[in-house]
Amino acid sequence: FRFKDSLAQDLQSADLVISHAGAGSCLETLEKGKPLIVVINDKLMDNHQLELAKQLHRDGYVLYCNCSTLVETLQSMDLSALKHFPPGQPEKFASFLDKVFGLQ
Amino acid sequence: TGGHTTEILRLLSCLSESYSPRHYVLADSDKMSEAKIRSFEQKKAETSFKSQFTLDRIPRSREVRQSWISSVVTTLYSILYSLPLTYKRKPDLILCNGPGTCVPVCLSAFLLGLLRIKRTIIVYVESICRVETLSLSGKILYYFSDYFIVQWPDLKKKYPKSVYLGRIV
Numbered sequence: 001f002r003f004k005d006s007l008a009q010d011l012q013s014a015d016l017v018i019s020h021a022g023a024g025s026c027l028e029t030l031e032k033g034k035p036l037i038v039v040i041n042d043k044l045m046d047n048h049q050l051e052l053a054k055q056l057h058r059d060g061y062v063l064y065c066n067c068s069t070l071v072e073t074l075q076s077m078d079l080s081a082l083k084h085f086p087p088g089q090p091e092k093f094a095s096f097l098d099k100v101f102g103l104q
Numbered sequence: 105t106g107g108h109t110t111e112i113l114r115l116l117s118c119l120s121e122s123y124s125p126r127h128y129v130l131a132d133s134d135k136m137s138e139a140k141i142r143s144f145e146q147k148k149a150e151t152s153f154k155s156q157f158t159l160d161r162i163p164r165s166r167e168v169r170q171s172w173i174s175s176v177v178t179t180l181y182s183i184l185y186s187l188p189l190t191y192k193r194k195p196d197l198i199l200c201n202g203p204g205t206c207v208p209v210c211l212s213a214f215l216l217g218l219l220r221i222k223r224t225i226i227v228y229v230e231s232i233c234r235v236e237t238l239s240l241s242g243k244i245l246y247y248f249s250d251y252f253i254v255q256w257p258d259l260k261k262k263y264p265k266s267v268y269l270g271r272i273v
Contacts, residue, residue, distance in 0.1 A: 023233040024107050051235040055256065088232070088271040093253070094118035096269055100225065100251065101197075103122055 021053035030061055030085035037063040039070055061085045108203040109137040111231060113144045114273040125156035127193050131164040131205045162186055166204040182208035194222040201229045202241045214248050229253040232273050
């Protein structure tokens, strides 16, 4: 398919996800606890999108490759080495704002 | 727009009822955010009595990769357009996270503050996508916001006046 309103169902039933470096795609996948291989588009090197993908890789949450090394990555990957991605904590933000406004 | 809306709704998810009424400002070209916002507010309405919200649209201040010079012109136009809206709503708090739309709204509020018409607290939360560099909105509003929140430690080092709370979305 080309476009769907939501990939949530497909993500839920997947065992492995291979995606571009878009933040939404990466985060949605990691939050569902699915192993993720991020494929970088070499021609878009100037794109700030890479920052998040690189950091997620550095922290051990995703595997990382480009189009030409994808096959090799799939053959040699060790998905068990990937760390579990902890969810963000909006409650910390709420606490912070409450302090700003004296609302604790 | 898109990712920004999802992030901001997550930021709002844990806020208490004191943060009401909520006034959402969208770019006129944004088709998808309205549905997400209405769905979020509907859920909020199920669990609290005070839920009130409004939705306003302003012209988009800048297209992706728009030239610098024309961006200044369109942003100035957007600031002028936002002034009556900000004056009408007189918010106590402006919360934003980076789409071009937020710059004119924040600057108009900043202006109303300078003119002693209304003092608004401006809180900017840089997107989780920004690990090493700030967005253009961030670079501008770093100087105009009361609290500038970043979600990765590298940015805290580069922008010492920022607040680092870890990942909050």
